[in-house]
Amino acid sequence: MYPKKCAECGGDVRVSSSPIPFEIRGETIEVSGLEHGLCSQCGEVYLSLDATETLQREAVRILKQSKGLLSPDEIKELRRSLGLSQAGFEELLGVGPKTVVRWEKGTVFQGATADRLMRLLRVMPSLAGILAGESLYKPAATCAPKPIRQQLSRGWHVRQVQPRHLKVVTNDNAVAA
Ligand SMILES: [Zn+2]
Known part of the structure; x- marks a missing residue:
């Protein structure tokens, strides 16, 4: 009416x-x-x-x-294949509460990033374990600075300092100017 x-x-x-x-x-x-x-x-x-x-x-x-985004049914199918509740899937993807509920209902659609993440999970379900685990959220191991290739002639020492484009060079045989 x-x-x-x-x-x-x-x-x-x-x-x-x-x-x-x-x-x-x-x-x-x-x-x-x-x-x-x-x-x-x-x-x-x-x-x-x-x-x-x-x-x-x-x-x-x-x-x-x-x-070209995953449809509500495809999202539901993926979530079920991972054995997750809607809340569990929301937690895994890091999206807000009720987000997956809305995607599956079709009232809201996912952004491109979430869509790609879900596609990755679809082709590689084992990624769910990595996402849910703790290793992903630990700070990356700090890398030891790479030694600078010795390109200088004998007697010269090179030391890397921050910022990266700066190098300090000294020479054992240097005579004070
Ligand atoms: Zn009118």
Whole structure:
């Protein structure tokens, strides 16, 4: 049910199934086949609560498809294959609570980074163990500075100092100038 008169301009509102433009992440997606009330004068769209949800889900699905992101079903399948709950998968990926819930529901879509991480997990499920383990979060072992190749003639000593492009050279045989 839609109002008979448009709240914006007072024009007649008619039932329509024409494509509805929907803006999502700065892009306008046209969703077709969804019944709505349409103002014949100003084009204002009136939607039921159910249709609003469908519109959002459809727009996300269309945009996802165009961006080549994993679909809600593919995400769910991956998560289940890893034996994780939605909360467990959120923790593993380092995303906020309810994020995976929304991805799987199709109301929100993942960014490119999360998508690639999930694709990595799909081809290499053992990465889940590494992600969940502690070794990944320990500071990287500090590397000993590499010795500078001895290119100088006998008697010269080279010492590396910070910043890297600075070298101190001394010579045993140097005579004070
Ligand atoms: Zn109107």
